[in-house]
Amino acid sequence: MKELTFETLxxxxxxxxxxxxxxxxxxxxxxxTLGYFYVLVRDRxxxxxxxLLAQISMPFGAIAAVLFVQWVTxxxxxxxxxxxxxxxxxxxxxxxxxxxxxLTYTVESLIWPKKEA
Amino acid sequence: xxxxxxxxxxxxxFLGLAGGAAALGLAGGAPARAAKVATRARIVILGAGAxxxxxxxxxxxxxxxxxxxxxxxxxxHWYQPGFTLIAAGLKPASYSVSRTSDWLPxxxxxxAEAAAEIDPEAKVVTTASGTRVPYDFLVVATGLTLDWDAxxxxxxxxxxKDGIGAVYAGPDYAAKTWAEMDRFTDSGGRAVxxxxxxxxxxxxxxxxxxxxxxxxxxxxxxxxxxxxxxxxQSKSLFGVPIVAEKVRMLFEERGIxxxxxxxxxxxxxxxxxxxxxxxxxxxHETDYDxxxxxxxxxxxxxxxxxxxxxxxxxxxxxxxxxxxQTLRHNRYPEVFAVGDVAGVPKGKTAAxxxxxxxxxxxxxVAQLAGQEGTEVYDGYTSCPLITRIGxxxxxEFDYHxxxxxxxxxxxxxxxxxxxxxxxxxxxxxxTYNAMLRGKA
Ligand SMILES: Cc1cc2nc3c(=O)[nH]c(=O)nc-3n(C[C@H](O)[C@H](O)[C@H](O)COP(=O)(O)OP(=O)(O)OC[C@H]3O[C@@H](n4cnc5c(N)ncnc54)[C@H](O)[C@@H]3O)c2cc1C
Numbered sequence: 001m002k003e004l005t006f007e008t009l010x011x012x013x014x015x016x017x018x019x020x021x022x023x024x025x026x027x028x029x030x031x032x033t034l035g036y037f038y039v040l041v042r043d044r045x046x047x048x049x050x051x052l053l054a055q056i057s058m059p060f061g062a063i064a065a066v067l068f069v070q071w072v073t074x075x076x077x078x079x080x081x082x083x084x085x086x087x088x089x090x091x092x093x094x095x096x097x098x099x100x101x102x103l104t105y106t107v108e109s110l111i112w113p114k115k116e117a
Numbered sequence: 118x119x120x121x122x123x124x125x126x127x128x129x130x131f132l133g134l135a136g137g138a139a140a141l142g143l144a145g146g147a148p149a150r151a152a153k154v155a156t157r158a159r160i161v162i163l164g165a166g167a168x169x170x171x172x173x174x175x176x177x178x179x180x181x182x183x184x185x186x187x188x189x190x191x192x193x194h195w196y197q198p199g200f201t202l203i204a205a206g207l208k209p210a211s212y213s214v215s216r217t218s219d220w221l222p223x224x225x226x227x228x229a230e231a232a233a234e235i236d237p238e239a240k241v242v243t244t245a246s247g248t249r250v251p252y253d254f255l256v257v258a259t260g261l262t263l264d265w266d267a268x269x270x271x272x273x274x275x276x277x278k279d280g281i282g283a284v285y286a287g288p289d290y291a292a293k294t295w296a297e298m299d300r301f302t303d304s305g306g307r308a309v310x311x312x313x314x315x316x317x318x319x320x321x322x323x324x325x326x327x328x329x330x331x332x333x334x335x336x337x338x339x340x341x342x343x344x345x346x347x348x349x350q351s352k353s354l355f356g357v358p359i360v361a362e363k364v365r366m367l368f369e370e371r372g373i374x375x376x377x378x379x380x381x382x383x384x385x386x387x388x389x390x391x392x393x394x395x396x397x398x399x400x401h402e403t404d405y406d407x408x409x410x411x412x413x414x415x416x417x418x419x420x421x422x423x424x425x426x427x428x429x430x431x432x433x434x435x436x437x438x439x440x441x442q443t444l445r446h447n448r449y450p451e452v453f454a455v456g457d458v459a460g461v462p463k464g465k466t467a468a469x470x471x472x473x474x475x476x477x478x479x480x481x482v483a484q485l486a487g488q489e490g491t492e493v494y495d496g497y498t499s500c501p502l503i504t505r506i507g508x509x510x511x512x513e514f515d516y517h518x519x520x521x522x523x524x525x526x527x528x529x530x531x532x533x534x535x536x537x538x539x540x541x542x543x544x545x546x547x548t549y550n551a552m553l554r555g556k557a
Contacts, residue, residue: 007556008551008556008557011551011554011556011557012544012547012548012551012557013547014547014551015546015547015548015550015551016543016544016546016547069539072543073507073538073539073542073543074207074506074507074542075506075507075508075535075538075539075542076507078507079505079507079508079535079538080535081508081532081533081534081535082529082532082534084527084528084529084534084536085534085535085536088535088536088539089535
């Protein structure tokens with residue numbers, strides 16, 4: 001790989017999903033993240049009750065992310081061939097887990113803002 | 118009171134955060150660019166494939182006022198690394214097809230015709246319809262020609278019938294090859310694979326297809342009825358010794374038989390016989406139920422008939438005589454060759470194009486700016502060698518047969534890995550497209 005810069009990476013992702021879809025996804029991810037910070041700042045405390053549900057959602061996000069990647073790439077668990085593959089798998093799972101936790105927490109907080117002090 | 122005062126303050130904090138993120142996004146999207154070099158030079162590029170298109174976009178980005186003209190008679194652009202995935206039933210034929218004109222910079226012009234004659238003394242190219250196109254710089258990026266006629270008994274309309282496949286021939290032929298491979302791995306029989314004795318693009322592709330056929334038979338539970346033999350054209354399975362050894366070990370492990378120094382000569386579709394010639398010139402016949410025909414490869418006729426090819430080297434193949442480091446013609450300094458047609462050892466992959474194009478770009482732009490270019494190409498060639506669906510080896514090497522891994526210590530080149538497969542399956546086409554646009 002030559003010239004692996006931030007710009008190259010963006011260009012590659014644009015091609016992978018199509019420019020429109022990539023930026024739409026990036027914006028959605030950005031909005032969810034901003035929404036998350038918004039509810040944190042607004043409530044000025046982490047609601048542990050909401051966080052619990054978010055935590056419960058994490059394994060589902062992890063599994064869904066892994067299965068999604070495997071489905072898109074016509075591959076499966078038996079293809080894990082070395083340590084780096086296990087790391088990639090864990091990274092995908094972690095991303096899925098964190099993503100769904102942030103989403104769950106944000107959605108909960110936006111829907112039931114005053115349920116808990 | 119404090120509460121009422123606090124809430125707007127935190128809202129402002131939130132807005133500040135959002136604004137900061139937006140500013141960061143903007144900063145990331147607009148990197149600093151060097152000033153363009155002003156010129157009136159006429160730059161003619163023959164071929165709007167991987168190399169020609171990428172170079173046109175990069176030159177358009179660097180030069181102001183240059184007349185960039187591309188010649189290519191094919192309206193379709195083919196993403197050829199995708200052919201293997203099509204022939205493995207994983208992608209439709211349309212996966213590899215786009216329009217040539219969609220990738221070109223607005224400031225360049227495309228003549229939708231093949232080049233018919235190159236006159237490097239007069240610095241003029243003549244198109245198929247007879248139009249004369251004079252140039253100050255000429256970049257030959259025509260790719261190569263598949264010499265199907267060199268195989269006795271073969272014609273492309275045999276593909277897709279009676280066990281005959283031809284992954285190299287194009288997206289539709291790759292799809293037909295898949296239909297035959299699918300049928301063959303259901304019913305069983307003898308698969309015969311080989312490669313030509315000439316230089317070829319993506320020398321890993323014939324090996325990949327042997328691995329994929331073996332994998333399908335195993336998955337379908339028909340491996341016991343399937344016999345697979347790979348006939349190497351020389352004494353080894355791959356041009357890079359350390360890779361050849363690894364492939365030999367994997368073939369042994371998968372039960373793929375090997376024969377060495379066998380060059381395919383003829384096919385008899387009626388009798389289902391392929392004839393090979395060995396190192397002593399003796400002929401050997403072998404029967405087949407499935408095969409992937411890969412013909413000898415040469416520079417396109419327009420190049421072979423010009424004064425540009427090497428003499429005394431690669432006789433009959435006609436690759437352009439360029440300096441291996443700068444890709445500049447040894448006898449005509451305003452001529453360059455990039456991509457498959459360049460007469461350099463190694464380097465006939467799309468990944469090589471990615472490393473070659475910036476060298477030619479640098480040499481031309483520097484010369485126009487009155488300087489000497491500094492970029493060099495050291496033979497980088499890469500081939501994600503698929504060893505089964507879901508795994509590949511990310512093999513990267515240079516002129517010196519050294520492995521040059523992009524991710525040393527992380528992605529082992531000679532290990533069958535899922536991550537290398539992911540690269541081939543999802544990242545390669547995206548990277549290729551980004552390269553076409555001049556961005557990778
Ligand atoms: C089955 C297969 C699998 C492959 N797998 C990989 C892989 O996994 N990784 C990898 O990196 N590479 C792979 N490659 C190789 C890669 O596709 C080529 O190396 C790459 O496309 C070379 O780019 P190029 O611009 O030199 O030639 P091309 O992309 O072939 O473009 C040449 C262009 O020149 C045009 N042309 C031809 N003659 C003339 C003429 N007389 N006048 C004007 N224009 C002309 C053609 O129409 C074409 O558009 C594979 C190739 C095949 C066939």
